[in-house]
Amino acid sequence: MGSDFEIIQEVLRGNRCLYGELVRKYQHQIYALGFKFFRNQEDAEDFTQEVFLKAYQRLTTFRGESSFYTWLFRIGYFLGLSWNRRKRPALPIPEDYDTPELSGGPEQLHLRKDAVAVLRKALEELPERYRICLELYFTFGMTYQDIANVTDIPVGTVKSHVFRAKNRLKDLLSGTVAEGPHDM
Amino acid sequence: MTCKDAMDLYCYLDQGEPLPADLEAHLASCPTCTQWVQRMDSVLQLYKRSGQHPIPTPIEDRILAAIEALEATPTPKPGLTLSPGKWMLPGVFLLLGILGIPFSTVFSVFASQPGGNLEVLVPVVLGAAFTTYAAFFTGYNLEWLKKKFLT
Numbered sequence: 001m002g003s004d005f006e007i008i009q010e011v012l013r014g015n016r017c018l019y020g021e022l023v024r025k026y027q028h029q030i031y032a033l034g035f036k037f038f039r040n041q042e043d044a045e046d047f048t049q050e051v052f053l054k055a056y057q058r059l060t061t062f063r064g065e066s067s068f069y070t071w072l073f074r075i076g077y078f079l080g081l082s083w084n085r086r087k088r089p090a091l092p093i094p095e096d097y098d099t100p101e102l103s104g105g106p107e108q109l110h111l112r113k114d115a116v117a118v119l120r121k122a123l124e125e126l127p128e129r130y131r132i133c134l135e136l137y138f139t140f141g142m143t144y145q146d147i148a149n150v151t152d153i154p155v156g157t158v159k160s161h162v163f164r165a166k167n168r169l170k171d172l173l174s175g176t177v178a179e180g181p182h183d184m
Numbered sequence: 185m186t187c188k189d190a191m192d193l194y195c196y197l198d199q200g201e202p203l204p205a206d207l208e209a210h211l212a213s214c215p216t217c218t219q220w221v222q223r224m225d226s227v228l229q230l231y232k233r234s235g236q237h238p239i240p241t242p243i244e245d246r247i248l249a250a251i252e253a254l255e256a257t258p259t260p261k262p263g264l265t266l267s268p269g270k271w272m273l274p275g276v277f278l279l280l281g282i283l284g285i286p287f288s289t290v291f292s293v294f295a296s297q298p299g300g301n302l303e304v305l306v307p308v309v310l311g312a313a314f315t316t317y318a319a320f321f322t323g324y325n326l327e328w329l330k331k332k333f334l335t
Contacts, residue, residue: 016248016251016252016255017248019247019248019251020244020247020248023243023244023247023248024242024244027239027242027243027244028236028237028238028239031237031238031239031243032235032236032237032238035237036235041240044237045239045240045241045243048239048243049243049246049247049250052243052247053247053250053251053254056247056251056254057254115223115227115230116227116230116231116234119227119228119231120231135235137199138228138231138232138235139231139232139235139236140235141199141232142199143198143199143200144198144199159196163195163196166195166224167192167195169224169227169228170191170192170195170220170224173220173223173224173227
């Protein structure tokens with residue numbers, strides 16, 4: 001099958017099963033977004049189902065102006081915020097939260113683990129809507145403009161939050177390399 | 185460009201944005217910043233990887249079943265969904281209007297029209313309007329009225 005937009009047109013023509021293709025394609029990302037909101041499997045699964053259901057119900061309103069991925073994330077972002085308001089605050093992140101296997105010397109490993117922890121802490125200090133907005137950047141690799149489209153947060157605000165988080169990393173990492181002014 | 189400028193500029197870059205020429209030139213001549221950029225990238229990659237949570241059990245069947253169930257459920261007919269409070273508001277205006285008739289000259293323009301003796305007709309028409317309103321109000325808010333007055 002072709003692009004997401006073509007699949008959607010087919011689904012709207014009544015070929016409902018094709019929607020499964022879109023679910024297969026994006027379920028992991030939406031689940032990961034749910035995990036960012038709720039930090040537990042059960043809620044993240046319910047969230048994933050709800051996002052895809054809502055998207056299906058609103059499929060006629062998708063005009064292809066943005067990618068389906070961005071559109072889906074927009075539904076997920078607002079659903080996550082409203083569920084969190086109604087249900088419960090997200091659990092705090094455990095210290096050893098899912099750090100993937102690392103390679104490199106012990107010093108490097110330690111540094112990188114520290115840096116990830118610093119970034120995570122910087123995100124944790126933010127209100128939920130901004131925290132998720134930074135997750136969209138750092139975890140899901142979205143551009144500033146895409147994040148603004150998903151969250152309705154102005155691009156400038158997104159940029160400055162990302163910059164501040166990167167700056168904290170910069171401070172940590174720049175202490176580890178031989179520094180000195182270097183004029184061109 | 186100083187190292188600090190270079191690092192700041194690097195931090196401002198968007199996803200996949202190409203390096204500006206001056207930054208590229210700085211990195212080409214500054215091993216410190218090159219090393220810093222590599223570390224920064226590797227930390228960001230690491231963070232990205234730590235956030236990947238593949239769904240434990242594929243959810244596709246569950247979603248398609250939910251969609252099927254959703255479509256099998258008959259859609260309820262859209263009804264009037266005004267709250268009882270909002271329903272009462274026009275009733276109050278209607279009643280006030282009827283009570284205000286003796287003090288108003290607004291209907292006197294009809295007096296000169298054929299059949300213009302409105303002394304009986306106006307109260308009858310407005311009485312009928314209020315009765316109709318009351319009937320609709322009762323019909324649409326039966327459950328609420330039962331709860332309010334019968335329990």
